[in-house]
Amino acid sequence: MHKDHRSECVINLTVEIFGDQWSLLVIRDIIFMNRRHFRELLTKSVEGIASNILADRLQRLVEQGIIVKSQDPSHKQKAIYSLTERGIELLPLLMEMAAWGQKCLLASRLRGLAQVLQEGGPKLRAEFMSELRETHLGKSSSPKKTRRPTKSTRILAVQKIRGAYEKALAKRK
Amino acid sequence: MHKDHRSECVINLTVEIFGDQWSLLVIRDIIFMNRRHFRELLTKSVEGIASNILADRLQRLVEQGIIVKSQDPSHKQKAIYSLTERGIELLPLLMEMAAWGQKCLLASRLRGLAQVLQEGGPKLRAEFMSELRETHLGKSSSPKKTRRPTKSTRILAVQKIRGAYEKALAKRK
Numbered sequence: 001m002h003k004d005h006r007s008e009c010v011i012n013l014t015v016e017i018f019g020d021q022w023s024l025l026v027i028r029d030i031i032f033m034n035r036r037h038f039r040e041l042l043t044k045s046v047e048g049i050a051s052n053i054l055a056d057r058l059q060r061l062v063e064q065g066i067i068v069k070s071q072d073p074s075h076k077q078k079a080i081y082s083l084t085e086r087g088i089e090l091l092p093l094l095m096e097m098a099a100w101g102q103k104c105l106l107a108s109r110l111r112g113l114a115q116v117l118q119e120g121g122p123k124l125r126a127e128f129m130s131e132l133r134e135t136h137l138g139k140s141s142s143p144k145k146t147r148r149p150t151k152s153t154r155i156l157a158v159q160k161i162r163g164a165y166e167k168a169l170a171k172r173k
Numbered sequence: 174m175h176k177d178h179r180s181e182c183v184i185n186l187t188v189e190i191f192g193d194q195w196s197l198l199v200i201r202d203i204i205f206m207n208r209r210h211f212r213e214l215l216t217k218s219v220e221g222i223a224s225n226i227l228a229d230r231l232q233r234l235v236e237q238g239i240i241v242k243s244q245d246p247s248h249k250q251k252a253i254y255s256l257t258e259r260g261i262e263l264l265p266l267l268m269e270m271a272a273w274g275q276k277c278l279l280a281s282r283l284r285g286l287a288q289v290l291q292e293g294g295p296k297l298r299a300e301f302m303s304e305l306r307e308t309h310l311g312k313s314s315s316p317k318k319t320r321r322p323t324k325s326t327r328i329l330a331v332q333k334i335r336g337a338y339e340k341a342l343a344k345r346k
Contacts, residue, residue: 006219006220006221007219007220009201009219009220010270010271010273010274010275010278011197011198011201011267011270011271011274012198012219012220013274013278014270014271014273014274014278015194015195015197015198015270016194018192019191019192019193019194019195019197020192020193020194021188021189021192021193022188022192024184024188024192025184025185025188028182028184046179046180046182046185047179047180047182047185048179086277089273089276089277090273092269092272092273093266093269093270093273094184096265096266096269097183097184097187097188097266098183098184098187099265100183100187100262100263100265100266101183101184101186101187102183103262104259104262105183105186105187
């Protein structure tokens with residue numbers, strides 16, 4: 001580990017992984033838009049990611065253990081990307097980035113998403129992470145809890161977040 | 174604004190500014206180590222930043238309104254860099270990066286810093302941001318408050334944080 005990294009500072013290690021113009025945007029699309037296939041990550045990209053860059057970043061994220069690539073059970077020819085627990089744990093970081101961008105850069109268009117994230121606070125974040133664990137890891141995230149939240153509660157976080165995101169994106173057109 | 178940015182998503186806008194291998198490390202050194210002069214940012218850099226890259230990143234951060242460059246009152250020949258409010262607001266983001274790195278990459282050496290940041294929670298973060306405002310903006314951050322925290326309280330956050338960081342770095346040697 002020592003020789004491969006510039007330093008062992010945890011902030012540096014994180015920058016080494018995400019310090020580029022695309023990785024976190026790919027993660028963002030997987031987390032918030034549930035884009036799981038190469039083609040939709042490519043064609044629906046708002047920022048217009050190039051095919052070779054997307055392929056490279058996905059491979060690097062797989063190598064870092066942030067996503068896994070597997071065969072899509074519903075389309076045998078297709079690969080599907082899923083977040084690992086490590087990838088799901090990036091949600092708070094993305095939320096801080098959104099909060100900072102919203103507060104300090106005053107971007108107007110995605111106000112909806114940033115607002116929903118901020119107003120939802122730790123509770124919405126926890127609910128959303130729990131939903132991501134079910135979707136990507138295929139398991140309930142809180143084995144200690146005997147009672148799972150009701151379906152309506154579970155759907156709420158992702159609906160709120162994705163709804164706000166899509167609404168904001170729609171304004172662009 | 175529209176034409177200069179790939180999209181107006183607040184996460185994208187933030188990635189456009191900090192999506193490189195060095196910007197956030199420069200911010201980290203200013204925030205946690207109070208390095209305010211070019212030379213100390215250069216020579217004390219744990220990651221060994223190159224002089225031309227440091228100069229470029231400082232200039233970009235100035236252009237983005239994240240830091241300001243001014244004449245150091247105590248050394249007339251020297252320039253001193255100070256965080257703006259926008260720069261101070263990056264602390265929560267850096268703390269999330271540290272938390273993620275600590276939790277998901279299991280780096281052993283800077284455990285001290287990540288631990289102090291995590292255990293201190295929102296209170297330590299607020300105290301430290303308040304101190305950064307005094308140091309960099311030269312003003313009390315809470316004009317509405319009539320009572321300022323006592324000096325011993327104010328020193329606590331920066332001492333805790335910097336102490337843990339230096340201790341962790343010292344272990345490297």
